[in-house]
Amino acid sequence: MSPRQPWRRRALPRAARRPFASALAVRRPVVSALLALLAATACVGGGGGGQGPHPGAPGVGDPLFPRLGNGGYHVRHYGLTLDYDPAAHRLAATAVISARATQDLGSFNLDLTGLTVRAARVDGKPARTRRSGTELTVRPSAPLRKDAAFETVVEYDGRPEEITDADGSIEGWVRSESDDGVAGLGEPAGSTAWFPGNHHPSDKAAYDITVTVPDGYAAVANGELTRTERRPGGRNAFVWHSAEPLASYLATVAVGRFKVTTGRTPGGLPYYIAAAPEEAAAVPDMVKLLPEVVEWESGLFGPFPFSSTGGIVDHNARVGYALETQTKPYYQGAPSDTTVVHELAHQWFGDAVTPSTWRDIWLNEGFATYAEWLWEEKRGGRTTQEIFTDYYDGEDPNSKGPGGRTIWDFPPDAPTPRHLTDPPVYGRGAMALQKLREAVGDREFFGILRAWVREHRYGNADTKAFVRLCESRTGKDLSGLFDTWLHQKGKPAPTAGEAEAAGLRSSARRAG
Numbered sequence: 001m002s003p004r005q006p007w008r009r010r011a012l013p014r015a016a017r018r019p020f021a022s023a024l025a026v027r028r029p030v031v032s033a034l035l036a037l038l039a040a041t042a043c044v045g046g047g048g049g050g051q052g053p054h055p056g057a058p059g060v061g062d063p064l065f066p067r068l069g070n071g072g073y074h075v076r077h078y079g080l081t082l083d084y085d086p087a088a089h090r091l092a093a094t095a096v097i098s099a100r101a102t103q104d105l106g107s108f109n110l111d112l113t114g115l116t117v118r119a120a121r122v123d124g125k126p127a128r129t130r131r132s133g134t135e136l137t138v139r140p141s142a143p144l145r146k147d148a149a150f151e152t153v154v155e156y157d158g159r160p161e162e163i164t165d166a167d168g169s170i171e172g173w174v175r176s177e178s179d180d181g182v183a184g185l186g187e188p189a190g191s192t193a194w195f196p197g198n199h200h201p202s203d204k205a206a207y208d209i210t211v212t213v214p215d216g217y218a219a220v221a222n223g224e225l226t227r228t229e230r231r232p233g234g235r236n237a238f239v240w241h242s243a244e245p246l247a248s249y250l251a252t253v254a255v256g257r258f259k260v261t262t263g264r265t266p267g268g269l270p271y272y273i274a275a276a277p278e279e280a281a282a283v284p285d286m287v288k289l290l291p292e293v294v295e296w297e298s299g300l301f302g303p304f305p306f307s308s309t310g311g312i313v314d315h316n317a318r319v320g321y322a323l324e325t326q327t328k329p330y331y332q333g334a335p336s337d338t339t340v341v342h343e344l345a346h347q348w349f350g351d352a353v354t355p356s357t358w359r360d361i362w363l364n365e366g367f368a369t370y371a372e373w374l375w376e377e378k379r380g381g382r383t384t385q386e387i388f389t390d391y392y393d394g395e396d397p398n399s400k401g402p403g404g405r406t407i408w409d410f411p412p413d414a415p416t417p418r419h420l421t422d423p424p425v426y427g428r429g430a431m432a433l434q435k436l437r438e439a440v441g442d443r444e445f446f447g448i449l450r451a452w453v454r455e456h457r458y459g460n461a462d463t464k465a466f467v468r469l470c471e472s473r474t475g476k477d478l479s480g481l482f483d484t485w486l487h488q489k490g491k492p493a494p495t496a497g498e499a500e501a502a503g504l505r506s507s508a509r510r511a512g
Contacts (some may be wrong), residue, residue, distance in 0.1 A: 366429020
């Protein structure tokens with residue numbers, strides 16, 4: 001994620017988003033609950049003191065968003081069929097969720113914000129459902145055995161919601177500022193506004209998304225456009241396929257009267273750029289810049305991790321940020337070159353390798369910010385060390401945020417929901433990487449970045465795994481470095497070299 005203007009996603013007023021409600025509210029009367037539990041136990045446990053099936057947990061226990069996601073199963077594939085009417089702002093949809101049970105399940109939860117569930121089936125048989133806040137509890141007609149593959153179909157409709165996050169930014173099903181368009185934006189939980197699922201980054205899956213819209217509109221989603229189909233009533237269906245696993249917060253659907261441009265990078269990677277009419281003038285620059293950045297970053301980080309690339313250039317200044325939606329980053333308007341660099345770097349760091357929990361988001365934002373530093377150096381601007389010094393001294397505008405916030409407010413690996421994308425996650429995260437590069441040298445440093453993607457591609461990893469990789473490849477004890485730059489509070493004391501450089505800079509400013 002990156003901003004159009006500093007700082008990232010911070011232009012909007014703070015507002016607390018609704019908390020994820022606890023699932024599985026206690027049934028009344030108590031006798032009915034006891035009878036239901038005994039019946040479920042008899043089904044699996046045989047009535048002889050067996051454990052019986054249990055409900056899947058209503059959250060995965062994420063340190064920042066404990067109710068996000070669900071326990072008891074892992075999703076393998078989402079098949080989403082969406083019919084959207086822009087004029088009425090209504091969505092009618094069916095989600096087919098293919099999953100595997102990780103425990104004996106008497107019921108399980110799906111995350112869903114708003115919308116009305118019309119019917120649900122598990123393995124072809126009607127299933128009971130119950131709503132509690134953003135939790136949809138599904139009870140199959142028969143318990144599911146551990147390791148069983150099962151398919152859940154949910155039919156739903158309504159007016160998808162726009163969600164305000166704890167940090168004041170907006171996500172969910174976000175309407176554009178023109179032509180009745182919309183964009184599905186999901187970090188950290190906005191994807192719950194338009195499809196039911198296991199909405200935690202640790203549960204990645206493949207997607208097939210079909211979106212039907214009226215004539216004159218195009219529908220864009222992750223992956224590759226496999227075909228378009230003419231539908232009755234002057235409507236068209238756009239069928240998108242994403243084979244590589246993606247986290248739900250990286251899923252997107254955008255609808256608008258887009259100008260679409262396609263082509264291939266010098267390396268043969270297909271790209272698809274969709275731009276709102278008001279932003280069409282930016283397309284030629286994107287067509288020139290995108291292949292250059294993809295090729296350059298591939299040289300640094302390893303082969304591009306997905307089957308295609310591109311971008312969605314919306315016209316919606318009130319969004320206030322860009323987002324690394326997989327294969328096609330979302331831009332609220334015509335992006336700067338550093339924003340494109342940032343969001344494309346996320347395709348390696350965040351998309352291909354996704355944090356295990358939201359606490360490790362610096363593994364996304366610190367790495368993408370450092371890619372910006374490398375780009376500036378490549379284009380003849382400041383070196384990465386000079387940028388580091390400007391951040392340390394508070395001279396770089398991105399070292400500060402609204403309301404007096406700075407990169408020293410908290411350690412990069414300790415954000416809160418309200419400060420999930422604040423300056424420390426970006427700037428101090430990038431500074432930690434510069435310190436690592438200084439400690440191990442360029443060859444080892446870039447080898448580490450490529451190995452990180454290669455060893456964890458399409459999966460999840462955390463800060464501990466990154467530290468282990470750095471130490472195993474270099475044979476060095478780097479605990480002190482990472483403790484200082486990732487874990488400790490406050491501004492680290494300068495080294496002798498940094499203090500000398502700061503003195504020289506101060507003298508130069510006084511002389512000037």
